[in-house]
Amino acid sequence: MLWIPFTLLAAFMQAWRNAFQKQLSKDVGVAGVTLARFIWASPLAAVYLWALYQWQPVAMPSFSAGFAGFVVAAALAQILATALMVKLFKLRNYAIGAGLAKSEAVLAAVLGVVFFSESLTALGWLGVALGGCAVFLLSGASLRQLSLPVMLLGLGSGLAFALTSLWVRQASLVLGLPFPHGAAWVLLLVILLQTAVLLLWLSMKHRPTLTALWQRPKLTLLISACSCVGSVGWFTAMSLESVALVKTLGQVEVLFMLLISAFVFKEKLQKADHWGLALIVLAAIAVMWA
Structure with a gap:
């Protein structure tokens, strides 16, 4: 049952990371806000991995081509998912925009069963279905008038996050290290790759964005720190339990987001949000x- 506290930790930290990203998005472009999630997370992840080896030394991993493929796919999918979520912030308020991306739990359940040989009990499917209904209510959408851009961005972000989670779990299983070292190795390598890709892209295409991040060190560090701790929770939980269950429980993040939205950003919530x-x-x- 260790996956439960790790998931709750991840949800709490991710809610704050999204809140800080929303603040940064007022002054920095999508790619810059996405990079802020990773840029200082690499050394934090390295310290976490080092601490694990000091606590419980295990063998160094043997990296295979299959493992590398899962890591690369997860890293790129998470960059795309984060960029789409940042765009969501500009279309709807904070809680609704981030809540839409939680469609990842439903998508992860379907993709996991169909393509990744995962299985769910009837109670597990019930939880996933309830979570999907909650996402629909929080989107503010109605059957008569759907906001197509918001729905497409939300579903696109959810799909990319779902694939990220499934590939992260596969990478942890393929690596074959004991708990929680395997998840820590996957976390470090994914973050390193993401940081390198975004730094290279911005240095070639939009250097002023790097300058803008440099001028906002505290906010950038807060985003990276929350992201790293949240990712430790997600990656560890997904190495222990199926992605669908982890992500469905992780929807309690919306509890934290609604509180942040109401008390920090002073945004009004609709009756459907409470349902x-x-x-x-x-x-x-x-x-x-389940």
């Missing part, structure tokens, strides 16, 4: 019992 919140609580209970 969505209730469904998320029921979904979390279902997957924990």
Whole structure:
């Protein structure tokens, strides 16, 4: 049951990371806000991995081509997912925009069963379904009038996050190291690759964005720190339990987002948001019992 506290930690830290990203997005472009998530996370992830080896020394990993493929795919998919979520911030308010991207739990369940040989109990599927209904309510969409740009960005971000999670889990399983060292290696390598890709892209295409991040060191560091701790939670939880259950429980992040949205950003919530919140609580209970 260790996957539960790790998931709750991840959800809490990710809510704050998204809040800080929203603040940074007012002054920095999408690619820069995405880079802020990774740029200082690499040394933090390296320190975490070093601490694990000091606590419990294990053999060094043997990297295969299959493992490298999963790491590269996960790193690129997470960059895309984060960029789409930042765009969401500009279309709807903070809680609704980030809540839409939580469609990843439903997508991860379907993709995991169809392509990754994962399985869910009936109670697990119930939790995933309840979480999907909650996402729909939080999107503010109606059957008569859907906001197509918001829905497409939300589903696109959710799909990319779902694929990221599934590939991260596969990389951890392929590596074959004991808990939690395998997840820590995957985390470090994914973040290193993401940082290198974004730094190279921005240095060639948009250097002023790097300058803008340099001029906002505290906010950038906060985003990276929250992202790193959150990723430790996600990667570790997904090495222990199926992605669908982890991500469905992880929707409690919306609990934290709604509180941040209301008390920090002073954004008003609609009645449907409260119904969505209730469904998320029921979904979390279902997957924990599953």
